[in-house]
Amino acid sequence: MDNGGFVAAAYVVTGVLVSLYTWRLAGRLRQARDVASGKQRGA
Amino acid sequence: MGTSGGLSIYRLGKLAGFVALPCLAVGLYLGLVWAPPDAMMGNVQRIMYVHFPSWIATALAYLTAFVCSILYLARRRDGYDYLAQAGVEVGVLFNTTGLITGSIWGRPTWGVWWTWDPRLTTTAIMLIIFVGYLLVRAFLEDLEARARVGALVAIMGFVTLPVVYFSVRWWRTLHQPQSSPSTVDPRMVVALRTMMIAFALIAAYLMSRRYELARLQAASERLEVGPGVTDG
Numbered sequence: 001m002d003n004g005g006f007v008a009a010a011y012v013v014t015g016v017l018v019s020l021y022t023w024r025l026a027g028r029l030r031q032a033r034d035v036a037s038g039k040q041r042g043a
Numbered sequence: 044m045g046t047s048g049g050l051s052i053y054r055l056g057k058l059a060g061f062v063a064l065p066c067l068a069v070g071l072y073l074g075l076v077w078a079p080p081d082a083m084m085g086n087v088q089r090i091m092y093v094h095f096p097s098w099i100a101t102a103l104a105y106l107t108a109f110v111c112s113i114l115y116l117a118r119r120r121d122g123y124d125y126l127a128q129a130g131v132e133v134g135v136l137f138n139t140t141g142l143i144t145g146s147i148w149g150r151p152t153w154g155v156w157w158t159w160d161p162r163l164t165t166t167a168i169m170l171i172i173f174v175g176y177l178l179v180r181a182f183l184e185d186l187e188a189r190a191r192v193g194a195l196v197a198i199m200g201f202v203t204l205p206v207v208y209f210s211v212r213w214w215r216t217l218h219q220p221q222s223s224p225s226t227v228d229p230r231m232v233v234a235l236r237t238m239m240i241a242f243a244l245i246a247a248y249l250m251s252r253r254y255e256l257a258r259l260q261a262a263s264e265r266l267e268v269g270p271g272v273t274d275g
Binding site for chain 1: 089148150262267
């Protein structure tokens with residue numbers, strides 16, 4: 001009984017979810033920095 | 044936890060991120076290549092090297108949220124609220140990966156993707172409570188009310204964590220109880236511990252980024268409300 005597909009699926013799903021969250025968080029952070037600097041200039 | 048606190052958390056997070064990458068690479072090699080397959084389960088047991096570290100990261104993140112929520116209610120410093128938000132969001136991420144990898148592991152070993160077993164059920168309840176935290180925060184507009192209610196939900200949610208941990212001892216369950224390092228091959232222990240450290244460092248890195256995001260978002264919202272305008 002090899003079940004290599006299940007092992008690969010577990011690692012891939014974990015990798016994809018953590019990478020997607022990291023990428024999305026970086027985008028949100030960049031956007032928040034732009035908004036904050038824009039507002040500070042406008043204030 | 045002011046600006047300097049924010050900067051130090053950000054820098055510590057960056058350091059954690061740098062250390063996490065080689066640690067993860069080594070952990071993946073140890074878990075997928077170096078450690079032997081399990082005598083009973085074979086190679087499918089290698090799922091343990093992402094499944095269990097997911098729970099370590101979850102516990103670390105939820106513990107951060109719990110401690111910071113208590114500190115926020117006691118001291119009313121915004122930094123604690125930002126860190127609590129970070130803990131919950133990162134905890135939800137790893138709670139999800141833990142549940143999914145557990146489900147993938149369950150199919151070849153138990154024959155089912157999901158069963159209403161005490162460990163699985165309590166873990167799902169824990170996830171639902173912390174997703175509820177994120178939803179509650181999204182619906183509340185008042186900054187202070189958001190932080191206060193969020194802190195209460197995070198404290199309530201954390202109470203489920205010991206229930207999840209002890210569920211395999213308290214009830215009859217399909218899920219195996221906690222293993223002792225003395226009963227498994229030492230190479231498995233080394234691989235698992237390396238992956239646990241890598242996941243904890245990744246969680247710390249992500250929490251530091253999420254903390255910074257919460258800080259910036261709160262600063263923007265305060266600028267929108269304007270100085271001198273209070274919440275009552």
